Amino acid sequence: MAGSTFGTIFKITTWGESHGKALGVVVDGCPAGLPLCEEDIQRYLDRRKPGTSSITTPRKEDDLVEILSGVFEGRTTGTPISLVVRNTSQISRDYSEIASYYRPGHADYTFDAKYGFRDYRGGGRSSGRETIGRVAAGAIACKLLEQLGVSVHAYTRSIGPIQADLTHFDAEAILSTRTAMPDRAADEKAVAYLEQARENSDSVGGCMECLVTGVPAGIGDPVFEKLDANLAKAIMSIGAVKAVEIGDGTSVSARYGSQNNDPFRVNDGIVTKSTNHAGGILGGISDGDTVLIRAHVKPTPSIYQPQQTINKTGEEIDIQIKGRHDPIIVPRAVVVMECMTALTVLDAILLNMSARLDNIVSFYRK
């Protein structure tokens, strides 16, 4: 069934395969009047590009975005914004081997089980390139959120056992290190760790985190459209994510209530909390504090060590994967997390406008 649409008011529909002609997204429901150009989107796409360093794949992917509709005289018109990225560097090569078996940790087998066959070139629709549409759409959401005073920032929190030190948060390092960690010392250690894994023909997992500041209190809808529930869906839908936490997340299960409750305080007439274990969400609704989401990402399933698997005819075989693959997914996924978070928060913000009769009356009777 149709699974490529996300959002209710700000609604995106992504499409495209790794080695097809192009990938893209249709953003429908974007409010009219937002200044928008291709550069606004390209900045975000560039963050998910494979780089030139040893820890990202040496593939060259220009991934230039083109706006095909929905923008007129530099502003969004309220009608669907179609964004397309042509696949230019996908080299024609021999896929007969990969077509014949199921790579462990990949979606090869499950796509075949579901659809009867699959586009096996580069992973087809289950490739990380699928996120181009998410990022292109998320760039627009981020730009719109800025107008409302809402900022969304994701970063790498850990790579394998190497944790970023968040007490000396270096925001500038996120965009300039190879790991997207907000900590240059940890970045260096992580790079060394990744080099070692690469030498062992292995890959590595990691953890990423996203902070949203400026979210007004009152965003999210009980009981199924809670802000945290929709964030969990958004982030878990990113390939390779296996766990999602809100605020203090898993650690709450070993706590006492007296440790976990956040006392409400008032600061200059503004409601605050003296701690934020809750991650900015209470009862599924934002409380005005920073929203914090954490995601755990499995190691890249494509490794160069010999592996056991089966082929399409059901025989058990040994394989050795070739090609170019990042030893870690996280640094390039950070912008995807940022974008999925932005899309979720924005949609909830737009939906909240009709929560109270007095607001509706003053909107229409102004």
Next chain:
Amino acid sequence: MAGSTFGTIFKITTWGESHGKALGVVVDGCPAGLPLCEEDIQRYLDRRKPGTSSITTPRKEDDLVEILSGVFEGRTTGTPISLVVRNTSQISRDYSEIASYYRPGHADYTFDAKYGFRDYRGGGRSSGRETIGRVAAGAIACKLLEQLGVSVHAYTRSIGPIQADLTHFDAEAILSTRTAMPDRAADEKAVAYLEQARENSDSVGGCMECLVTGVPAGIGDPVFEKLDANLAKAIMSIGAVKAVEIGDGTSVSARYGSQNNDPFRVNDGIVTKSTNHAGGILGGISDGDTVLIRAHVKPTPSIYQPQQTINKTGEEIDIQIKGRHDPIIVPRAVVVMECMTALTVLDAILLNMSARLDNIVSFYRK
């Protein structure tokens, strides 16, 4: 906006407040022909009832369900099934104190921020009683899944620091212990731990887990309607859940790919995996293995210790909560997790029927 509906084909809409006249759910899209009676649903509702033990609230809640529509001559008709549970034991008491301030860890403040006011009696819509609708609907989903050979079972995995030993999994203990742990020794320790917390006027967090067996390979839809993404939303939407894991969850982030990949094998012509780190889902689609979800639940926010907070007029005050509250949420939430999981898996199974043209042709041209 409308947030009380869940599912696409098997669609439920819950309603009701803790101390209103009644709570319930409309189950729309339930296939015709399922034998169904009130006892099928009551069995599940009874599992979320507060018991008589010291670790659950002493409130008496009969929570008797009535089927108002959608069942004729003992079978579902394909039309909406309306289920209602009258509130009978909600004692009329003085709520003026609770109405005047915001309890830490509760949704009092966020509901006021969103809607301008709230039904403060017993937490209103944000009460744990809201889950009556989820469980009543989930009972039907579970019964239908049984017909397809799919079983869903949840249990308590840990309470505070006390872990159940899953190597000697005692399925029978889940329904008979006070903690819903599949391990009687751990149950005893956990009960002692909870008694201690109660004496300290404190509450405790915990972790619960759900296993789904018999899910055919191929269930779930890329890229946003992935099975794990929808499970994450379903489980995170349960009040007090702060983290959701699939398969090995958070632990994947510290692993190498060579440790995390599950080799495919063939067993009697059936595709299997020699390990199941993935938790039965690859690329968002079921792989035929057991689906495993884990959820971390915060301690009950209602504790009897003095706490700091603010009142509605924005003054910082000290409060001491009264009333009857469980010192832990998990044992009664286990059945809610089971039901939300069943609802999610069933809906994905129904949606999958139209994934392949050959199946559609043979369905209609039989």
Next chain:
Amino acid sequence: MAGSTFGTIFKITTWGESHGKALGVVVDGCPAGLPLCEEDIQRYLDRRKPGTSSITTPRKEDDLVEILSGVFEGRTTGTPISLVVRNTSQISRDYSEIASYYRPGHADYTFDAKYGFRDYRGGGRSSGRETIGRVAAGAIACKLLEQLGVSVHAYTRSIGPIQADLTHFDAEAILSTRTAMPDRAADEKAVAYLEQARENSDSVGGCMECLVTGVPAGIGDPVFEKLDANLAKAIMSIGAVKAVEIGDGTSVSARYGSQNNDPFRVNDGIVTKSTNHAGGILGGISDGDTVLIRAHVKPTPSIYQPQQTINKTGEEIDIQIKGRHDPIIVPRAVVVMECMTALTVLDAILLNMSARLDNIVSFYRK
């Protein structure tokens, strides 16, 4: 699949069969703060009740509504409003005959074809009593629209060949005549016509019309969520409606453009049109003028003349329907049309709040 939910933000889910225990609706997404009591809803339900006159069925149906949730201290809370009407007067009788064959013009055969069996008592879910949920929900929508200066009024335009004269529109007659015509002379003729039909053991079709005034310009969304498209769905979903027209409707197909275009004018600084052939909608978006919808309703399919049909075993038989049936559907359907129109317009009004960035910014940065 789930077909009993209507609307996106203001979302209703109806349930119930003609002779089940009860019928009702859950209204989810109703903005918080609307004063609401049972009498507000009962007024609308009473308009669809069978009366005491010769042209409506002599069945006694009290149809008393009860609010079970979502209203606190006399105002809506923003959470789901559950409304229920108990079936009290459905007499237990012998349905074995009606269970055995398919009544012409009814949904007996199609329900069996779809679901394999059906609740045959009084038509089950396909009975006109299904509209109780629509009307109960629509009453709330109407009350909310009033706060925005929007009024919705439906009436009978024709019964068989008898047309109401709209040039002397008698609004008061709509609620007081037996036919719901805004013309007492036509009402008298129509009643005589209906008596004649009843004597011939026959039934009669008719036409109803709905006017919506005060709709701001800009409501409705291109290209599939056009206001007229959603109105067409809403009205065509009412049982027995076979045609829907907007503005001048069918007559436009025989016109020249020079006759059909409505010139824009300005009146006291307000944009108007000198004619309203368009029925207040251009390009699927309201233009500020009166929205006009017309619906054509087939004659009641239950007639007392002998008819040909088949039974469940596929034999051709002759039948003669018994029981109590209105000879016309229209007068009792007028309030249903009014309610479905109100639900559609209100949902579009709420969705429109996020159409423009400047409005969103001023909403959140106020």
Next chain:
Amino acid sequence: MAGSTFGTIFKITTWGESHGKALGVVVDGCPAGLPLCEEDIQRYLDRRKPGTSSITTPRKEDDLVEILSGVFEGRTTGTPISLVVRNTSQISRDYSEIASYYRPGHADYTFDAKYGFRDYRGGGRSSGRETIGRVAAGAIACKLLEQLGVSVHAYTRSIGPIQADLTHFDAEAILSTRTAMPDRAADEKAVAYLEQARENSDSVGGCMECLVTGVPAGIGDPVFEKLDANLAKAIMSIGAVKAVEIGDGTSVSARYGSQNNDPFRVNDGIVTKSTNHAGGILGGISDGDTVLIRAHVKPTPSIYQPQQTINKTGEEIDIQIKGRHDPIIVPRAVVVMECMTALTVLDAILLNMSARLDNIVSFYRK
């Protein structure tokens, strides 16, 4: 809000403006395994192209479709199919005049009222070129329906006062006449009528009809997702349609029940009806008979006669529209009606697969 998505399982999202870079559609939820190439889609697009005759606009629009995703080795993969048509012949001209005022009968004013400004070039999103996405998607739906034995055919029924004679239905004439009438004699008269209108600088309305054969009994879902309700929405969403009829449509309102009921019969073991006043739908569910929908289309609002209107600053002015415009919309809209009908019927057919438990069990336990 997002209004460019249609369908639940077979879900399409269209995008594009008349004079933007391109127009297109994403088809999500198309079952895997359907043979598909660009020629399959181009055939349908060519039917909506302006021709070379005097009654269609002399604009040259090649409208060549490109498939960008979702098809692999000649078959659909189950993932989103992105279709794009580049705008190549949209001449850069001076739009300052059209930008300054509101054309009667067009959506200029309502778009401005909603969004604050509009893409005024060629009507922007409200142009008839918007239907390119509908037709491209509908071509796929039609191809899939063929595999199920379902055929969809639309044609022009009348142009102004000229009615096609359907008693000698000439199916071949639909694709070869300039009017898409199934009657060559009527076509000739209609062309003469159109020439006359063109000489008078006027335009003309018309009526189109669509027949769907082979629909199994049981398609459509009570009470809001009725097949006729969704068809009404689908067809009313086509620009310029002002009325939709099912079966005998408006004429039922002047009938007796004894005239309108269709007796059920059995023919070679197949359930039939001796008449089809109902248009193949009873209670919103298909009865196995031919589904018939009729739509009334207003005259092209762009006429060359002087007209009154207002400009953006609110002044009343006289205008005279220039440019190239068809004097009638219907002949080019026939394929759009066919496609919207196919999309609606196909989606309902896919949704129906989960209506009965026994079918689900045999699907998964085969």
